[in-house]
Amino acid sequence: MSERPHEIAEETVAFLRHHRLDPTPQNYTLCYAAHSGAHPALHKALTEISDDGIRVTQKDADELFAQFLTALPAGLTNEEPDIARALRHQTLKITDAVNDAAVVAGAFNNELSSDYDRLKADPANVATIVATMLDRSRKAENDLAAAMAELQTLRTELEAAREDSNRDAVTNLRNRRALLSHLAELAEAKRAHVLAICDVDKFKSVNDTYGHVVGDRVLKSIGSALSHACAPHPVGRWGGEEFLVIISDTELGEAKRIIEEAREHVASTRYKLRETDEPIGSITFSAGLTSVNKSDKSAQDALIRADKLLYLAKSEGRNRSIAA
Incomplete structure (x- = not known):
């Protein structure tokens, strides 16, 4: 402490x-x-x-x-x-x-x-x-x-x-405030870092079909998988079904490898309802990755790029990551 x-x-x-x-x-x-x-x-x-x-x-x-x-x-x-x-x-x-x-x-x-x-x-x-x-x-x-x-x-x-106050209540990961604070620290220290926005594919259908309790469990499971695969880099819930991974002092190619490892692990997991053992099936996520450049006025510029890459991954079929 x-x-x-x-x-x-x-x-x-x-x-x-x-x-x-x-x-x-x-x-x-x-x-x-x-x-x-x-x-x-x-x-x-x-x-x-x-x-x-x-x-x-x-x-x-x-x-x-x-x-x-x-x-x-x-x-x-x-x-x-x-x-x-x-x-x-x-x-x-x-x-x-x-x-x-x-x-x-x-x-x-x-x-x-x-x-x-x-x-x-x-x-x-x-x-x-x-x-x-x-x-x-x-x-x-x-x-x-x-x-x-x-x-x-x-x-x-x-x-x-x-x-x-810096923890997300559902996943127990960092919340948006804590992530923004960490980004500010990195910017002040002028440390290179990659941002990866990860969004759970078709998450609304999970909530609609099985309810928010099951949806929260799914978010917690995916957050845990991301946190484990990306350690020691911080992972947090960015909002809704989105997670943000901040990968410091790492080249973009290596950062994508880390995210791909997490994505493949999540996609290979077969989720079941805790109460009935009924299979939910495969849950996947898509991701957009980008490096924070010296030309960026703030982390917000890189976040916008990562968000665009995320939705490009969604439009190309989901369950994939795109880095640029």
Whole structure:
């Protein structure tokens, strides 16, 4: 698991403390979004305010939140309310845990100051006062340990929720968002890659004949076959009955060989209904492959080419791949 989210959380809390902003859910969300790099415009606006050691005021924070974060967090849409709610819920719980740790530390400091004053006023009872201080120290350590353990658990849960937001619910492969994110990373690193769009042939008839439950099983099976044949290259559900395979650092000819191996495996599999053992027959897919070229303005140009090649494969009889 990446440590980066943990580092961002720690940077966020440190920023709030430095600027004397209360670690409320709104302030935490604002600073986390700025420090994570997910919102460059917000990061720039926050940096401009805090340059030259100027503290960010609560009024500044409220205005920035209203300006940049009135919508859902980046990458979440109204189509995924459960994931959005889960992430917001975990953020609130993490903020509560941070506040609990701060309360424990503050109370301990106050108690130590009080005990120190007692030592100066009554040096004869030093043993009793020191014993009291040690008890308070042990209690503070236990309370802090419990708060930090809860914080670590919540961080793990938040990381799991983020991972879920990048997974397709039917196939458990990467979803469209995760694939687009990976394409952006490849483009930034200027790594060569081939895109293969694979579409299940006559999938509508499977759904119409056997129902969506069986259709989902077919999609899961084909996704698994593609993922196995194309490993370690990422495979994801692009949408509907389409899958996208991103094959990095590989020539187009070799990429086609990989896709052909997966296609032949799928075509040779005989699918049956789980409940009755009734044969469904052969399921096949067609694919269009193309390399992402330096002349492409974005991955979208290559995706359009791959899509055209896919439908050329369909028009030439299906159950084949075409690369160009």
